[in-house]
Amino acid sequence: MSEQPRVLASRQKFATEAQRQVLPYEPVCALFRRYLHGQKLKFTPERAMILDAALRKQGLFEPEQLVSDLKAAGHRASRATVYRTLNHLQDAGILKQVFFDNKQSYYEVIAGRQVHDYLICVATGKVIEFHSEKLRQLRDEICQQHGFEPLSHRFQILGLSPEGKKQAGQRPGRAS
Amino acid sequence: MSEQPRVLASRQKFATEAQRQVLPYEPVCALFRRYLHGQKLKFTPERAMILDAALRKQGLFEPEQLVSDLKAAGHRASRATVYRTLNHLQDAGILKQVFFDNKQSYYEVIAGRQVHDYLICVATGKVIEFHSEKLRQLRDEICQQHGFEPLSHRFQILGLSPEGKKQAGQRPGRAS
DNA sequence: CTGATTGCAAACACTTTGCAGCAGA
DNA sequence: TCTGCTGCAAAGTGTTTGCAATCAG
Numbered sequence: 001m002s003e004q005p006r007v008l009a010s011r012q013k014f015a016t017e018a019q020r021q022v023l024p025y026e027p028v029c030a031l032f033r034r035y036l037h038g039q040k041l042k043f044t045p046e047r048a049m050i051l052d053a054a055l056r057k058q059g060l061f062e063p064e065q066l067v068s069d070l071k072a073a074g075h076r077a078s079r080a081t082v083y084r085t086l087n088h089l090q091d092a093g094i095l096k097q098v099f100f101d102n103k104q105s106y107y108e109v110i111a112g113r114q115v116h117d118y119l120i121c122v123a124t125g126k127v128i129e130f131h132s133e134k135l136r137q138l139r140d141e142i143c144q145q146h147g148f149e150p151l152s153h154r155f156q157i158l159g160l161s162p163e164g165k166k167q168a169g170q171r172p173g174r175a176s
Numbered sequence: 177m178s179e180q181p182r183v184l185a186s187r188q189k190f191a192t193e194a195q196r197q198v199l200p201y202e203p204v205c206a207l208f209r210r211y212l213h214g215q216k217l218k219f220t221p222e223r224a225m226i227l228d229a230a231l232r233k234q235g236l237f238e239p240e241q242l243v244s245d246l247k248a249a250g251h252r253a254s255r256a257t258v259y260r261t262l263n264h265l266q267d268a269g270i271l272k273q274v275f276f277d278n279k280q281s282y283y284e285v286i287a288g289r290q291v292h293d294y295l296i297c298v299a300t301g302k303v304i305e306f307h308s309e310k311l312r313q314l315r316d317e318i319c320q321q322h323g324f325e326p327l328s329h330r331f332q333i334l335g336l337s338p339e340g341k342k343q344a345g346q347r348p349g350r351a352s
Numbered sequence: 353c354t355g356a357t358t359g360c361a362a363a364c365a366c367t368t369t370g371c372a373g374c375a376g377a
Numbered sequence: 378t379c380t381g382c383t384g385c386a387a388a389g390t391g392t393t394t395g396c397a398a399t400c401a402g
Binding site: 099100101102105119122128130132134135138142143147148149150151152154155156157158159160161165 | 295298304310311319322323324325328330331333335341
Binding site for chain 2: 390391392393394401402
């Protein structure tokens with residue numbers, strides 16, 4: 001049970017068109033191929049699989065989730081390749097490393113999607129995403145004051161969600 | 177050279193009044209003692225030393241810096257105790273874990289100081305701190321829309337500083 | 353006195369890296 | 378064919394934890 005039988009057809013087609021309803025794969029893949037080509041890097045089935053898996057994700061995800069998603073889909077995906085590909089996807093502007101916590105990093109697809117910022121409940125761990133145009137304006141305003149050219153940002157608000165407020169009667173938790 | 181002779185007077189007085197010009201130690205220490213007492217924890221020389229070392233820091237610092245500062249000051253400071261104490265200081269509202277990068281976490285003293293947010297140059301690594309009242313207002317506004325009670329936040333803007341713009345002629349770098 | 357704290361070293365968890373064989377272009 | 382890529386396992390790194398001795402209150 002623990003030694004899941006090795007899937008032999010590891011280099012099979014990675015996802016049928018029908019399964020890909022989450023987000024248009026083709027345009028993003030084309031973008032990725034263009035990036036890879038420009039960098040003299042190669043487009044491989046593994047990279048395609050990993051991009052595909054990332055595009056299926058809604059909102060935040062962790063590298064480890066991609067690994068297990070790919071494994072569940074019957075591909076053997078080496079951790080190393082996932083991590084290496086995440087970096088390429090980030091450089092290609094397809095993913096964003098949204099933030100880190102003590103342990104790990106979290107990614108989000110940004111190509112063709114709206115970027116988000118996050119409310120994180122310190123009581124429940126729940127993560128709420130939001131988008132604020134005002135925030136973006138304020139960000140750019142602040143940058144201008146410092147002669148700084150913004151490329152991206154990370155913004156997380158830590159606090160108590162409505163549910164968190166109830167259950168966090170006593171324990172204030174570590175706010176930041 | 178590598179085996180620095182063990183300092184015997186490890187439980188000596190940790191800092192003279194004269195050395196503490198950076199920030200008032202006493203009031204913050206009193207705050208810490210109150211917190212510890214309330215939690216039925218003990219005030220130890222190690223904790224005092226670590227608080228003292230943290231208060232000397234201007235802006236951001238990493239746990240490892242405290243370890244080496246303490247070592248340099250002639251105290252043997254175990255990594256474990258530093259980490260444990262950083263957590264207490266955070267719970268006491270004296271420090272804030274400002275953000276994480278791939279590897280480590282960064283702290284800042286907040287007791288009696290203004291909290292900051294950061295501009296991080298992706299080309300030079302330079303960190304510029306700023307404070308924006310507007311940002312705080314916007315943060316609270318966003319929270320209100322979600323019935324969320326803000327406790328703190330982490331905000332970092334990634335981009336190019338004036339110097340970074342020059343030297344980053346070609347390499348865009350990994351923006352986020 | 354008694355329970356909390358310390359230092360040490362081992363344990364942890366995520367990420368990166370070296371290498372030999374494999375495979376895009 | 379010529380590079381670059383993959384998987385594996387080992388190495389790295391910041392942080393946490395178990396434990397016996399020690400100390401604060």
